[in-house]
Amino acid sequence: xxxxxxxxxxxxxxxxxxxxxxxxxxxxxxxxxxxxxxxxxxxxxxxxxxxxxxxxxxxxxxxxxxxxxxxxxxxxxxxxxxxxxxxxxxxxxxxxxxxxxxxxxxxxxxxxxxxxxxxxxxxxxxxxxxxxxxxxxxxxxxxxxxxxxxxxxxxxxxxxxxxxxxxxxxxxxxxxxxxxxxxxxxxxxxxxxxxxxxxxxxxxxxxxxxxxxxxxxxxx
Amino acid sequence: xxxxxxxxxxxxxxxxxxxxxxxxxxxxxxxxxxxxxxxxxxxxxxxxxxxxxxxxxxxxxxxxxxxxxxxxxxxxxxxxxxxxxxxxxxxxxxxxxxxxxxxxxxxxxxxxxxxxxxxxxxxxxxxxxxxxxxxxxxxxxxxxxxxxxxxxxxxxxxxxxxxxxxxxxxxxxxxxxxxxxxxxxxxxxxxxxxxxxxxxxxxxxxxxxxxxxxxxxxxxxxxxxxxxxxxxxxxxxxxxxxxxxxxxxxxxxxxxxxxxxxxx
Numbered sequence: 163x164x165x166x167x168x169x170x171x172x173x174x175x176x177x178x179x180x181x182x183x184x185x186x187x188x189x190x191x192x193x194x195x196x197x198x199x200x201x202x203x204x205x206x207x208x209x210x211x212x213x214x215x216x217x218x219x220x221x222x223x224x225x226x227x228x229x230x231x232x233x234x235x236x237x238x239x240x241x242x243x244x245x246x247x248x249x250x251x252x253x254x255x256x257x258x259x260x261x262x263x264x265x266x267x268x269x270x271x272x273x274x275x276x277x278x279x280x281x282x283x284x285x286x287x288x289x290x291x292x293x294x295x296x297x298x299x300x301x302x303x304x305x306x307x308x309x310x311x312x313x314x315x316x317x318x319x320x321x322x323x324x325x326x327x328x329x330x331x332x333x334x335x336x337x338x339x340x341x342x343x344x345x346x347x348x349x350x351x352x353x354x355x356x357x358x359x360x361x362x363x364x365x366x367x368x369x370x371x372x373x374x375x376x377x378x379x380x381x382x
Numbered sequence: 383x384x385x386x387x388x389x390x391x392x393x394x395x396x397x398x399x400x401x402x403x404x405x406x407x408x409x410x411x412x413x414x415x416x417x418x419x420x421x422x423x424x425x426x427x428x429x430x431x432x433x434x435x436x437x438x439x440x441x442x443x444x445x446x447x448x449x450x451x452x453x454x455x456x457x458x459x460x461x462x463x464x465x466x467x468x469x470x471x472x473x474x475x476x477x478x479x480x481x482x483x484x485x486x487x488x489x490x491x492x493x494x495x496x497x498x499x500x501x502x503x504x505x506x507x508x509x510x511x512x513x514x515x516x517x518x519x520x521x522x523x524x525x526x527x528x529x530x531x532x533x534x535x536x537x538x539x540x541x542x543x544x545x546x547x548x549x550x551x552x553x554x555x556x557x558x559x560x561x562x563x564x565x566x567x568x569x570x571x572x573x574x575x576x577x578x579x580x581x582x583x584x585x586x587x588x589x590x591x592x593x594x595x596x597x598x599x600x601x602x603x604x605x606x607x608x609x610x611x612x613x614x615x616x617x618x619x620x621x622x623x624x625x626x627x628x629x630x631x632x633x634x635x636x637x638x639x640x641x642x643x644x645x646x
Contacts, residue, residue, distance in 0.1 A: 205418070207418070208618075284606070339516075
């Protein structure tokens with residue numbers, strides 16, 4: 163990568179922040195239009211659109227975050243890792259939006275109905291479990307917490323994400339009727355990202371990189 | 383879409399109709415894709431004319447009928463029905479059609495027939511959604527004969543004064559407003575009278591979640607969500623769902639003595 167880590171920190175991060183905020187900004191703006199009785203982009207069932215949209219983005223950003231490590235080893239640089247915390251926190255933010263959309267806009271703060279859903283409906287239970295498991299990760303996302311826990315324990319804690327994403331994927335698969343492509347595509351991407359983490363696969367990567375390096379060096 | 387001359391009827395729940403644009407662009411019709419906007423985008427591929435309906439099984443006059451010969455177009459009536467989807471949203475739709483019973487009279491039901499089985503077209507050239515096995519194609523639905531001959535059961539050929547748009551099930555579809563929307567099968571190509579209960583598509587796909595009867599019932603939750611309330615398309619709040627979608631006076635007697643928790 164030809165971009166310096168400093169440039170990435172100074173310009174890359176604000177740009178990433180802006181890009182990751184766009185879906186949320188779109189969602190909120192359209193809800194405001196909808197409630198004002200103006201034309202909006204949420205379709206004929208705004209609640210359904212909003213639940214799905216926020217959930218889709220939470221999943222996409224989670225998977226995007228999991229792609230950073232394989233990307234880093236493929237590029238042979240740690241620079242992608244600069245964006246990992248931001249992506250994790252944005253994923254958590256979209257999960258919160260997802261829950262606000264469901265509990266406030268859809269269920270209209272009917273807490274009894276929410277509790278019944280959590281207890282009785284497996285796909286809600288699964289989704290809620292994934293959301294709750296994200297809380298300690300968001301909470302301990304600061305450098306201060308890395309120091310306090312020690313890098314090793316912090317890392318072990320944050321491996322929870324390997325449980326959270328499958329739960330979120332299961333939640334997605336269960337809420338669709340019949341056998342639908344979309345949840346399976348997301349699951350396949352997750353499986354691919356996990357495969358890239360296998361030592362065997364990583365060693366393969368390194369070997370090809372080692373083979374490439376001399377050629378790269380000989381370039382003028 | 384040609385306008386259809388029709389008689390007004392007293393079937394009208396009152397209140398506002400769901401806008402035509404919502405009825406024709408927010409659809410579940412998986413043969414054209416699983417997103418709500420897919421059918422209105424993809425259903426132009428469907429050729430609703432000419433259209434032949436195979437009528438077979440325990441009938442007096444089995445044949446391949448042109449759909450215009452099955453539906454008496456001089457007897458069309460408008461019926462404004464509530465539609466309650468199993469996904470907990472609802473609409474109010476001004477259908478145009480004839481009672482299903484009039485079709486059954488035309489083909490002659492043999493004694494001993496107990497059920498009517500319906501089948502939707504399954505043609506990959508016209509229906510891009512068939513490439514993906516969301517459910518077992520073709521789509522199959524069924525009614526008990528006494529349900530089918532209930533005056534409320536309608537074969538619709540029109541909507542909002544005109545012919546049915548493809549995404550709404552052109553050229554002819556079933557409308558059984560006291561049942562969840564998936565029972566109201568679209569674009570019918572086969573009607574079979576039989577003495578065995580047909581295995582319907584959603585029952586085959588997941589019998590625990592979708593029963594053969596599928597009567598609208600706020601007291602029997604879907605395993606994945608409550609059916610106690612619904613969202614009327616166009617509204618922000620939730621409404622209480624009525625048993626038999628509010629048509630109990632006309633249909634509750636069909637299920638006397640049946641445990642609706644068991645036969646959901």
